[in-house]
Amino acid sequence: MAAERSAGAGGAGLVTAGIDAGIAYTKVVILKDGAVVGRGIGPTGGVDRRERIEEAYQRALEDAGLDAGEVKGVVVTGKGKHDAGFAGKRISELLATKRAVERMSPGATCLVSAGADETIVSASAGEGGAGEYAFNQKCSAGLGLFLEYMADRLSMDIGELSSLADGVAAPEASQAAEGVAIPEAAKAGEAAVNEGCVVFAELDALSLLNHGVSPADVGRAVNRAAAARVSAVINDITYPSADRVVLVGGLAKNNAFVRALETLSGIKLTVPDDAEYAGALGAALAAADSAQ
Amino acid sequence: MVLQYAKWPEIQWMSDDAGWKEAKTITAGVDIGTTSAQAAVVADGQLAAYAGIRAGTDFRKTADEVMALALGASGITLERLSAVGATGFGKRNAAFATESLDEVSCHGKGARFIYGSEVTTVVDLGAQTVTAIKLYEWDRVWDFAMNDICATGMGRNIEMVCDLLHVPIGEIGEYSLDLGGKPDPEPVSTTCYNYAGTETMGLFRPEFRGDTLNGNEICASHLFAVAWRVLGVIGKLQSLEPGDIKVEGKLGFTGGLAHNAGVTRRIERELDTTALTSEYDPMLAGAIGAALLVLPEAAERGGVR
Numbered sequence: 001m002a003a004e005r006s007a008g009a010g011g012a013g014l015v016t017a018g019i020d021a022g023i024a025y026t027k028v029v030i031l032k033d034g035a036v037v038g039r040g041i042g043p044t045g046g047v048d049r050r051e052r053i054e055e056a057y058q059r060a061l062e063d064a065g066l067d068a069g070e071v072k073g074v075v076v077t078g079k080g081k082h083d084a085g086f087a088g089k090r091i092s093e094l095l096a097t098k099r100a101v102e103r104m105s106p107g108a109t110c111l112v113s114a115g116a117d118e119t120i121v122s123a124s125a126g127e128g129g130a131g132e133y134a135f136n137q138k139c140s141a142g143l144g145l146f147l148e149y150m151a152d153r154l155s156m157d158i159g160e161l162s163s164l165a166d167g168v169a170a171p172e173a174s175q176a177a178e179g180v181a182i183p184e185a186a187k188a189g190e191a192a193v194n195e196g197c198v199v200f201a202e203l204d205a206l207s208l209l210n211h212g213v214s215p216a217d218v219g220r221a222v223n224r225a226a227a228a229r230v231s232a233v234i235n236d237i238t239y240p241s242a243d244r245v246v247l248v249g250g251l252a253k254n255n256a257f258v259r260a261l262e263t264l265s266g267i268k269l270t271v272p273d274d275a276e277y278a279g280a281l282g283a284a285l286a287a288a289d290s291a292q
Numbered sequence: 293m294v295l296q297y298a299k300w301p302e303i304q305w306m307s308d309d310a311g312w313k314e315a316k317t318i319t320a321g322v323d324i325g326t327t328s329a330q331a332a333v334v335a336d337g338q339l340a341a342y343a344g345i346r347a348g349t350d351f352r353k354t355a356d357e358v359m360a361l362a363l364g365a366s367g368i369t370l371e372r373l374s375a376v377g378a379t380g381f382g383k384r385n386a387a388f389a390t391e392s393l394d395e396v397s398c399h400g401k402g403a404r405f406i407y408g409s410e411v412t413t414v415v416d417l418g419a420q421t422v423t424a425i426k427l428y429e430w431d432r433v434w435d436f437a438m439n440d441i442c443a444t445g446m447g448r449n450i451e452m453v454c455d456l457l458h459v460p461i462g463e464i465g466e467y468s469l470d471l472g473g474k475p476d477p478e479p480v481s482t483t484c485y486n487y488a489g490t491e492t493m494g495l496f497r498p499e500f501r502g503d504t505l506n507g508n509e510i511c512a513s514h515l516f517a518v519a520w521r522v523l524g525v526i527g528k529l530q531s532l533e534p535g536d537i538k539v540e541g542k543l544g545f546t547g548g549l550a551h552n553a554g555v556t557r558r559i560e561r562e563l564d565t566t567a568l569t570s571e572y573d574p575m576l577a578g579a580i581g582a583a584l585l586v587l588p589e590a591a592e593r594g595g596v597r
Contacts, residue, residue, distance in 0.1 A: 024489075141490065
């Protein structure tokens with residue numbers, strides 16, 4: 001971050017902030033002359049989510065060593081964008097993410113954003129406007145929340161779930177009671193849960209556990225189901241542009257999910273650093289545009 | 293998302309009167325649910341000990357653990373038990389059980405123990421299911437109805453709302469009733485917990501209704517929707533729409549959500565009735581029922597296995 005700070009040091013000193021108020025977490029980016037000088041993150045949940053969003057904003061200001069008074073513009077995006085009353089303008093998640101990916105990964109032709117609640121695919125990264133895009137269809141939202149809950153239910157932390165190696169846990173590892181048969185598919189490493197609905201997927205996962213399938217195998221099935229969902233959204237794009245596909249959003253940090261998505265979609269994915277801050281960065285860039 | 297607000301305390305209890313260990317017939321019941329597991333020990337028909345824990349990843353271990361916790365330091369071994377009935381989603385994993393029993397009979401029987409002979413309509417409010425049971429005057433099931441559509445919308449939905457809103461699960465019921473004299477807001481459009489996040493975000497939006505709902509009202513909106521869904525299931529017993537439903541005789545709630553006044557009071561209000569209360573934990577109904585259902589045959593055998 002020190003290098004980025006010095007990069008903007010010679011400019012006119014325009015400071016803007018972008019807030020991505022998601023369902024689960026609020027991410028904040030502070031820009032000074034177009035360079036990132038501060039970041040903040042915190043859980044958004046709670047009946048006092050307005051205060052939580054402001055806390056994350058304050059954290060980012062502290063990280064940047066700046067006062068709120070020095071910020072010339074604040075733009076907010078994300079599902080909770082209506083809760084950030086102190087921010088000036090709102091921007092849609094699609095446009096914010098597109099704007100960020102132009103910066104994070106120049107030359108990208110397609111972006112995939114997979115977060116706690118929403119999946120967005122845009123085939124026109126690098127172009128202005130909404131362009132060709134697809135959102136999660138039906139009710140297959142909530143992938144990030146689902147993975148977070150499943151990790152907890154499987155007695156793993158989210159890091160363990162995301163670092164599950166491919167392959168099969170030894171059947172001995174599964175301890176079913178006598179008379180409880182592990183399903184044949186699970187023995188062959190093909191334990192699967194519903195790919196269309198996370199509620200069904202959770203019940204499938206509980207059924208697998210009930211049949212003695214190991215938590216690791218269930219975790220793999222859960223990651224694969226999430227990847228299948230996102231892969232389906234990618235397929236919704238009429239003219240897919242798979243030259244250079246960038247993955248952002250919280251799920252980009254889940255390695256096992258990213259590998260499963262690459263396998264299922266046949267697309268090589270680029271994951272930029274700080275992929276979970278994409279929405280916030282896009283909002284901060286938009287704030288800089290309108291402040292100039 | 294902080295996954296701690298939905299965790300409820302685990303329980304263990306044993307009768308102070310150690311005389312129960314000398315009982316002729318000691319039976320036990322385990323109710324292994326998707327989310328929680330309960331065990332109850334019954335000595336000659338009297339409740340002697342019980343335990344309740346959250347279900348783990350390994351259902352076999354969960355069953356072993358909850359049974360061991362109920363027997364506690366009593367010195368009573370599994371071999372000493374005349375019979376063990378198992379019920380619930382994970383009953384197949386209770387390797388020590390001597391009988392596998394259906395959930396409806398267990399909850400009916402358990403509710404009669406908990407609420408007495410008065411109870412004629414039992415509503416089991418579980419994590420993934422809701423079951424309405426109508427009982428004969430004697431402890432037999434007359435009819436029952438379960439949730440259709442999909443399993444979501446019961447306890448799991450409320451867990452999700454607790455984690456989203458950072459309201460502890462033990463408090464959300466009373467919290468949702470604390471509306472400062474205002475009536476309930478409209479219920480959320482769906483009890484699908486996958487939608488809970490989006491629904492909740494929407495309720496915070498001032499553009500929707502001119503003013504925002506506060507936390508109490510948002511919880512009220514969610515719990516009202518759950519209560520309405522339960523009414524639909526009770527209505528199925530009578531082929532009636534909610535609003536026309538009348539509960540003849542007394543109503544008793546079982547299952548984890550029986551502890552949630554935000555759900556039960558709203559059901560009582562809509563049905564214009566008051567549910568029975570008891571000194572016993574309604575969450576234990578399945579386990580107590582299972583222990584009681586295996587009792588007569590075990591007693592006939594003279595208490596031996």
